[in-house]
Amino acid sequence: MRRLKCYTLGLNKPILAKVTHNTQKRKLRSDYVLLAKEKRLGNCKGYQAVIVEEARAEIYGEKLKNLPLIVVSDGLDELNEHDVVQIITNANELLIPYECQSPHNGLFLTSSCNSRCVMCPQKPKPDSEDRVRFNKRLIELIAPGPEYLTLSGGEPTLLGEQLIYLIEACRNKLPQTKLMLLTNGRKLKEISFVNKLARASQGYLAVAVALYADTDLEHDKIVGASGAFEEALKGCNNLALYGFQIEIRIVIMELNYMRLPQLADFIYRNLTYVSHIALMGLELQELAKENLEKIWIDPYQYQSQLLEACHLLLRRGFRVSIYNHQLCTIPQQLWPLSRKSISTWKNIYLPICEKCQEKPNCGGFFTSALTRHSEHILPINI
Ligand code: SF4
Known part of the structure; x- marks a missing residue:
């Protein structure tokens, strides 16, 4: 913010x-x-x-x-x-x-989480204020409604009935706005909760579920919670049963980059109903910063795995986006998939970027990239 x-x-x-x-x-x-x-x-x-x-x-x-x-x-x-x-x-x-003129607005619903992901840019903690009441008032004040609003945390589904209440409030006050719920998917294993979400949102809500590996061992290790992989998959299946638009979000790090193609294949074979896959770069804040040496990989080093995973998904008809990456660190064939995904207030470029012809199309860096960024940042002038 x-x-x-x-x-x-x-x-x-x-x-x-x-x-x-x-x-x-x-x-x-x-x-x-x-x-x-x-x-x-x-x-x-x-x-x-x-x-x-x-x-x-x-x-x-x-x-x-x-x-x-x-x-x-x-x-x-x-x-x-x-x-x-x-x-x-x-x-x-x-x-x-x-911010009225920003395309990246959202409601921050809670700081609490039931996982502890090794690369989380926001350390989970108990809420120090009544965030439901705060967000209800914020929804009342937002006008005119933005095109998109993300519902994020922490883990928003931990709010249970209060999440349903806030989604209904959004639907009533901002009927033209598309909502995107960012979740680890674990609570969505409860079909009764997904049923309530579906009734509250009436097609008005898309859900982005985080998935970091194609095996339970690796995913659970990254999120710091045993059983999280099974729960997230069950959550995805429940969402599909109720016709939700589902996105899979994959943060790429040292711990999972080698098996990106396998993860892409896993999604094709097991989550065929997914409409969009976002492959994301790291934001080096809080837990991510603490675990930097364990998670850091220069994006330039996973070019071949990223290319293979994207091609595999695209060939099979999925919509694919690359978030939080710099164009000079990814293969040129993938540039059309790169999005300017970093919120404007924390989006920076390096002094060297001033010499780059592609700067207007490049996603740039999080401010936290000043801690560490790719060693292959090089202005593009074709
Ligand atoms: S030099 Fe800077 S602006 Fe150009 S592609 Fe690399 S990061 Fe982006």
């Missing part, structure tokens, strides 16, 4: 509100914070707060005696009309959980 450094004046409760540059009708103002860029400020009564740049803080502080002020030192131009911002009392960061 994008964050801006800030400090607050007169704020005594948390804020979750839409941003507006324009004066809203008085009765709507309680949903908004006003982004004040003009020298003159009209009547601001009713807004949750006013956001200003640091240079104007003193002037506005004088005028707005009864309204909290959020003072942002840098990046005010990154806020757009209808973005949703959050501020926790006493925190010095303005969080932006929904």
